[in-house]
Amino acid sequence: MLTLTLILIPLIAGILLFLLKGSNANTTKNVALVASLAEFVVALYAFLSFNPENTALFEVKYAWMKDLNINFHLGMDGISLLMTTLTAFLIPLIILSTFKFSYKNHAAFYALILLTEVALVGVFTAKDIFSFYFFFEATLVPVYFIAALWGGANASKITFKMFVYTIFGSLFMLVAIVYLFMKGGTADISSLTQTSEILGGSVQRYLFWAFFIAFAIKMPVLPFHTWQPDAYTESPTVATMLLSGLLSKMGVYGLIRILLPLAPIGVTNYSFVGMVLAIIGLIYGSIIAIQQNNIKKLVAYSSFAHIGLMAAGVLSGTVSGLQGALVQMVAHGINVVGLFFIVKVIYDRTNTRDLSALGGITQRTPALSIYFIVIMLGSVALPLTNGFVGEFLLLKGVYDKNAWLGAIAGLTIIFGAVYMLRMVQRSMFGETNETTAKFKDVKGSEVAVLLPISIVVIVLGVFPNVILKLTEPAVNTILQSLLK
Amino acid sequence: MYPIIILSITGLVTLFLGFLKSKKILLPATLFFILVALLSNFYDWNSPGLYFYEMSEITNLSTIFSAIILVSAFLIIALTRGFLDDSSAQPAEYFALMQFSLVGAIMMTNFQNLIMLFIGVEILSVAMYVLTGSDKSNLRGNEAALKYFLMGAFATGIMLFGMAMFYGASYSFDIKDVDSLLAQYPSRPVYLYIGVTFLLIGLLFKVSAAPFHFWTPDVYEGAPTIFTTFMSTIVKTAGFAAIYRVISVSFNQMHTFWAIMLVIMIVLSLLISNITAVYQTSFKRVLAYSSISHAGYMLLAVLGLSAKSDSSIAFYSFAYSLATISAFGVLMIVSKEKLVNGRPDESISVLNGLGKRNPFLAAVLAIAMLSLAGIPLTAGFMGKFYVFNDVASRGYVWLMIVAILMSAVGIYYYFKPIIAAYMKEGEGDRINVPQFYKIILGITTAGSILLGLLPDLVRGLL
Numbered sequence: 001m002l003t004l005t006l007i008l009i010p011l012i013a014g015i016l017l018f019l020l021k022g023s024n025a026n027t028t029k030n031v032a033l034v035a036s037l038a039e040f041v042v043a044l045y046a047f048l049s050f051n052p053e054n055t056a057l058f059e060v061k062y063a064w065m066k067d068l069n070i071n072f073h074l075g076m077d078g079i080s081l082l083m084t085t086l087t088a089f090l091i092p093l094i095i096l097s098t099f100k101f102s103y104k105n106h107a108a109f110y111a112l113i114l115l116t117e118v119a120l121v122g123v124f125t126a127k128d129i130f131s132f133y134f135f136f137e138a139t140l141v142p143v144y145f146i147a148a149l150w151g152g153a154n155a156s157k158i159t160f161k162m163f164v165y166t167i168f169g170s171l172f173m174l175v176a177i178v179y180l181f182m183k184g185g186t187a188d189i190s191s192l193t194q195t196s197e198i199l200g201g202s203v204q205r206y207l208f209w210a211f212f213i214a215f216a217i218k219m220p221v222l223p224f225h226t227w228q229p230d231a232y233t234e235s236p237t238v239a240t241m242l243l244s245g246l247l248s249k250m251g252v253y254g255l256i257r258i259l260l261p262l263a264p265i266g267v268t269n270y271s272f273v274g275m276v277l278a279i280i281g282l283i284y285g286s287i288i289a290i291q292q293n294n295i296k297k298l299v300a301y302s303s304f305a306h307i308g309l310m311a312a313g314v315l316s317g318t319v320s321g322l323q324g325a326l327v328q329m330v331a332h333g334i335n336v337v338g339l340f341f342i343v344k345v346i347y348d349r350t351n352t353r354d355l356s357a358l359g360g361i362t363q364r365t366p367a368l369s370i371y372f373i374v375i376m377l378g379s380v381a382l383p384l385t386n387g388f389v390g391e392f393l394l395l396k397g398v399y400d401k402n403a404w405l406g407a408i409a410g411l412t413i414i415f416g417a418v419y420m421l422r423m424v425q426r427s428m429f430g431e432t433n434e435t436t437a438k439f440k441d442v443k444g445s446e447v448a449v450l451l452p453i454s455i456v457v458i459v460l461g462v463f464p465n466v467i468l469k470l471t472e473p474a475v476n477t478i479l480q481s482l483l484k
Numbered sequence: 485m486y487p488i489i490i491l492s493i494t495g496l497v498t499l500f501l502g503f504l505k506s507k508k509i510l511l512p513a514t515l516f517f518i519l520v521a522l523l524s525n526f527y528d529w530n531s532p533g534l535y536f537y538e539m540s541e542i543t544n545l546s547t548i549f550s551a552i553i554l555v556s557a558f559l560i561i562a563l564t565r566g567f568l569d570d571s572s573a574q575p576a577e578y579f580a581l582m583q584f585s586l587v588g589a590i591m592m593t594n595f596q597n598l599i600m601l602f603i604g605v606e607i608l609s610v611a612m613y614v615l616t617g618s619d620k621s622n623l624r625g626n627e628a629a630l631k632y633f634l635m636g637a638f639a640t641g642i643m644l645f646g647m648a649m650f651y652g653a654s655y656s657f658d659i660k661d662v663d664s665l666l667a668q669y670p671s672r673p674v675y676l677y678i679g680v681t682f683l684l685i686g687l688l689f690k691v692s693a694a695p696f697h698f699w700t701p702d703v704y705e706g707a708p709t710i711f712t713t714f715m716s717t718i719v720k721t722a723g724f725a726a727i728y729r730v731i732s733v734s735f736n737q738m739h740t741f742w743a744i745m746l747v748i749m750i751v752l753s754l755l756i757s758n759i760t761a762v763y764q765t766s767f768k769r770v771l772a773y774s775s776i777s778h779a780g781y782m783l784l785a786v787l788g789l790s791a792k793s794d795s796s797i798a799f800y801s802f803a804y805s806l807a808t809i810s811a812f813g814v815l816m817i818v819s820k821e822k823l824v825n826g827r828p829d830e831s832i833s834v835l836n837g838l839g840k841r842n843p844f845l846a847a848v849l850a851i852a853m854l855s856l857a858g859i860p861l862t863a864g865f866m867g868k869f870y871v872f873n874d875v876a877s878r879g880y881v882w883l884m885i886v887a888i889l890m891s892a893v894g895i896y897y898y899f900k901p902i903i904a905a906y907m908k909e910g911e912g913d914r915i916n917v918p919q920f921y922k923i924i925l926g927i928t929t930a931g932s933i934l935l936g937l938l939p940d941l942v943r944g945l946l
Contacts, residue, residue, distance in 0.1 A: 065940055067792060068873070105843075130869075137860040149839075149906055156907035164895055167859070171888045174872070178884065182877050 002046050003074045004060045006084060006121050009039045010091075014114035021107040029099060032110035036092040039117065043088035050081055052473040064130070070187045073128035077474040079326060082467060083124040083253055086330050087246055090337055091117045093452065094241045097341050099445035100348070103150060109238075112142040116242055123250050129177055130187045132258065137170055139247055147231065147239035154234050162231040169217030169224070176210035179203075180262065193261045193481050201265040208266025211259045212274055219251030219307045221274070222281030232300035237344040240296075244303045245337040249329045252307070255314045256322060256478060264482045271315040275398065278315065279409050282308035286415035290422065293355045295346065298423055299339045302379070302416065306332050309412055312405070313394035317482050321397020322475045327467050328390030331378060331460060335387065338375040338453040342368070345446060346427065350435045355423065360432030365441040369428055371450040376424050378457035380417045386460035389468075485535045485542055486524035487550055487590050491517065495583035502576025514561055514579045518586070522554040538658070539597045544946060546594035548798045549725040553589050556717045556805045557582070562924045563813050564710050578618060582714070585611035589722035593729070598647045598657040598683075601726055605643065605690065608722060609636050612715060616707040622827070628706025635699045636689070643686020649679030659734040666737045680735055680742060684727065691723035693779040694752035704772035705830070709819070712768065713812040716775045717805040724782050728797055731786055739789070746787045747883065753780030754890040761897045767815055768830045770897055771808065774856055777894060778804050781871055784887060788874030795946040796870035802942055803855065803863035803935055810852035810928040811901075814838075814845050817921065821912055835901050837910020842917060846905040848925045855932045857898035858891050863935035870943075 013035030017028055046058070058076040076084065095113060103109045119142070122135030140163060148159040181187055184195030196204055217224040232240050260267055285305035292298040310328050313321035345368065346361070347353050362369040374385075381387035391413065399406025432439075442450060460467070494517035501510055528542045535542060561582060588607030595601040613636065617629025647657070653676035654662040666672065685696065692700040704712045735742055753776055761773035782804075785797040818835060819828035839846040855864035868891060876884045904910075935942060 063940075064938075066944060067795065134860050137865075141854070141859060141861060145906075148903075156903055160899060160903065163899070164892070167895055168892050171892055174869075175881075175885055175888055178869070178872050178876050179881060182873065 001057075001060065002042065003058045003076055003121075003125050005042055006039060006046070006088070006125070007074070007118055009035055009042065010114040010117040010121070014111045014118065017107050017111035017114065021105070023107070025102055025106045028107045028110050029095070032095050032114060033092060035114060036088075036095050036117065040088040040092055043085045046076070047081060047085050047470075050076075050078070050470065052078055052470070058125075059127075064128075068187075069185065070130045071128050072131055073188065074122070074125040074131065075127045076125055077477070078471040079253070079256065079474045080125045082326060082330065082471055083249065084121055086249070086333050087117060087120045087124065089452075089456075090241070090245050090333060093337060093341075093449050094238055094245075096445050096449045097241070097344070098238055105149075109146065109150060112146050113238065113242070115142045116146075116246075120246055120250070124253060127189055128187045129181070129189050129192060129258070132189070133170070133174065133177055136173075136250060136254070137167070139250065140166055143239055143242050143247060146242070147235040150236040151239070152234045152236075154230075158227075158230045158234045162227045165224075165227040166217055169214040172210040173214035176207050180207070189258070189261070196262045196264075197481075201269065204263045204266040205269065208259065208263040208270050211254070211263060212270075215251040215254040215259065216274075216277075216311070217251075218254070219248050219311055220304065221251075221308060221311050222277045222284065225281065225304055228304060229297060229300050232303070233294070233296050237340055240300075241337045241340050244300070244340065245333045248303070248307055249333055252310045252314060252325055252329055255311065256325070260314070260317065260478055261481045267315065267317060267482060271317060272402070274315045275312045275401070275405055278308040278312040279398075279405055281305070282312070282409060282412055283415070286412060286419065289419040290415065292419070295353045295355060295358075295423060295427065296340070296343050297353075298355075298419060299336065299343060302339075302419060303332070303336050305412060305416070306336075309391070309394050309398075309409060312409060313397045316397040316401035317479065318397040318400050319475060319479060320393045320400065322479065323468055323471060324390050324393025324395075324397055326390075326471050326475070327460075327464060328387070328394055330467060331386035331390050331457075334453055334456055334460075335375055335379045338371070338450065338457075339379065341446075341449055341453075342372050342375070345442060349439050352435060355426040357433070357435050358427040359430040359436060360428075361436050361439050362428045363432055364436075364439050367447065368442045368450075371442070371454050372424060372428060374454040374457055375450075376420050378461070380420045381413060384458070384461045386457050386464075388461060389464035485540065485594075486527055487521040487554065488587055490521045490524055491583045491587045491590070494521075495580045495587070498580040498583060499576055502574060502580075507575055510575050510579050511561070511565055514583065515558060517583065518554055518558045518561065521586075522551065522558065525550050525554060534596060536600075539600045540591070540594045541596040542594050545794050545798065546725070546729070548942075548945060549593040549721060549801070550590045552721050552798065552802045552805060553586065553593070553718050555802075556721065556809060557586055557714075559809050559924055559928060560710065560713050560717065563713075563809070563816065563921065565918075565920060578615065581611045581615055585615075585714075586718070589718050592722040593725040595726070595729070596659060598650065598659065601730070602640075602644060602647060604722075605640060605686070605726070608719060609640065609690070612636075612711070612719060615711040615714065616703060618711065619708045622706070622708075624706040625708065626706075628703045631699055631706075632703045639686050639689035639696070642682050646679045646682025646684075646686060649675040650683060653679060659730060662734040663736065672738075677741060680738065681745065683730065684742065684745065687723055687727045687730070688749065688779075691720050691727065691779045691782075692776050693749050693783060694756045694776060695749070697753070697756070697776045697779075700776055701769050701772040704775070705766060705768045709768070709812055709816045709828075709830075712771075713809055716771065716812075717808050720775065720779065721801040721805060724786075724797060724801055728786055728793070732789055732793070736789065743787060746783055747880070750780050750783045750787065750883065751886060753777060753783065754887060758890045758893040758897075762893065764897070765831050765833070767832045767835065767901060770832065770900070771811060771815075774894075774898070775808070777890065778856075780890075781868060781887060784871040784875040784883070787880065787883075788871070788876075788878040790874060790877060792870070793874050795943040796867075796874050798946065799863075799935075799939060799942050800867035800871055803867040803932070806928045806931045806935070807852040807855035807862075807864055810848050810925055810932065811856070813921065813925050813928070814849045814852070817845060817917060818915065821915055832900055832904050833908075835904040835910075836908040837912070838905035838915075841910060841912060842915040844922060845915065845917060845925075848929045849905055850902050851929050851932055853898045853902050855936070857895045859895075861933065861936050863932045863939070866936055866939040870939075
């Protein structure tokens, strides 16, 4: 029942907002914020009352298409709960991040954010592969409209590229799903694992690539990433936060939830190729990030690099790789939203994203500097911040699978430190100049975004066990199918 | 059965209503007649049987198809308010013709005897030929009507020839007889194969499947938009009901023969339509090619003939009809705002800035396009999922992959109107839409979304 509540709160609020289109901007903002906070409270309750032994409480199952034996089936294990909580935590912050600004058609704007949340919760809790596909695709529609309608001058072209690209990837997945469904006669993900076991290696080869390409485009991983930097840069910050903080995690989640259990032989045979792609992407993204002067692009490429490491960790098929990916998904989701928000704060005050035009902001902004540095440290994986545990486990997972790959992937720590420190140093320190001379410190709703993020960066860095304990049983279940 | 009788009578009544001075009664009267026919249609629900001296067989599937036809007709005719009055001096004839064409369409869903199929096709087609050319002052409309008539008459001739062959092989026009005949005699005469081929060609012409699609873009473009809508929804649904019925009842045992034919046509329909549509600038032509491509998708369900195909093909027709009515409805309203050479502008660019000029119409258009493109949350996606599933279950996984790739191409041209509506700057003032159209378009749009979320509302019936 709790899962259904998590779907319904944003859904009802979203529909309500569409109906409230005549009301003034403050009302819609507050309605959206209250709804997303209510969602967070419910998610937090689920998080605290969760018992890995008894997940039946979270199950929701309705017949959806009776003759095909497809159900609207949601449920939560540790992994689902973790991702749902992350979603519920980030959406209120994303809504808060817009409080200082006014948007045309504000009711539709906030409604679309909440509808994205509905679809995201659906993806992270689906237990039926058709429900999963349905929500997976459904996330794209609201985000596309947010990005296209409230984006910059080139938004129409770039977001369309993103839409076509990702839909195209999902269609590969649709082929695989229809095929599996036809062979197995069921859409239940856990029953389908047996189907694919019977189908054997020759079919799983195709299943692996179909699913891998779909998720690789969504994350994105190297040859499929060309839509990402532009989409992240040209979209309004809200869409960028949604894409980088949450939608990219759907790809990693899909690898864990769908690819590993449904194509275990394929993973054993081909995961190495995927890992190599992911790690080349990681190095490539880091090198571009180092040379980037546009801070929004810099964060976009850093996100690309981080996602590559997560993909490699999951594909390694080891406990530490998976656990690391889960911790890192949460950490990266939180950090990247924080970073994009800071980029927006800087742009809002100086009207530039160019590193060479910035500098010396610290002198006038003690609060922003502290937040920025904390989040930056989380992002470069300093011990005692949230990024450390995840990155460490991921590298261990990759190393266990292949020492050489592990060694190359390890460069990410150095590269990450280089581009992040460079960004902070060039923008925040040094001499003040004309553009930054009148920089005002963050306050009000901006603090309300940055403070929770900074607290979580440190809390999760000190107590990573909160996550590790939660997900361990689920990770073990998933890896069992791989070990057979 | 009752809708056939009722609509035949009310069609005549409508003709006589034309003698009245006030033309205003025609539209409400027609809508009322169709509503009565729709209600009477469900009188036969769950009581299948033969009617008219075994010429027709009512089944639940045929009832559903007639219901889809009548619902679409209701919605389309409701949209004629304000459009038909302008262009025609004798609206009574047009309303009567539309009702007669519905009689033909419904006969095509429940025929048991091929004679009945022929009569149905002719009643439907003759009415459509006239309606296509109803805008007498429009040269392109006249051209379209003549084209449609010449090619349509030719196709009907071929179909009739096929029926004669069919009779030669089975000594009967009854479609069930051939099934038992095929079971008895393993050796089959050549003219049975010719008969099947010609019969299917005649019907595939009506649903505009490639390579019998050449008339479609020109006729769709030339005809008054309201009748284009009629053609692309009602004629298509009736045509598919007939194809599906004749194949599932009498030719099931000849699957290997017609399957090859259908596979070729599906591949042609999907490739030709989707690739050509990308280059179109006229919105009406885009929808014409979209109609060809959807014929291809619906043929997938026929090819994957199984117990589930009944509901798949009915669902697909309904989903497609709802989205098409929305799209044409928006075009009808918007194109009147800008005239080119005295004619409404029907290019995609007329939709520019629609998001600002009328947000409601823009939303209706966007959802219709998403549904036609097959994006989840809409009925179009569910429809596609079912036909893909059907055809894959029959072993045509490669064909499913072709269809999926083509629907990816489809996204490109279905998004052009959305991008025009929301992201391009348009000229022109706010468009005012009467409450009446808002209700009708609201129904089609809500239907598209509702069926996308709860498809069992329609599928569960079968």
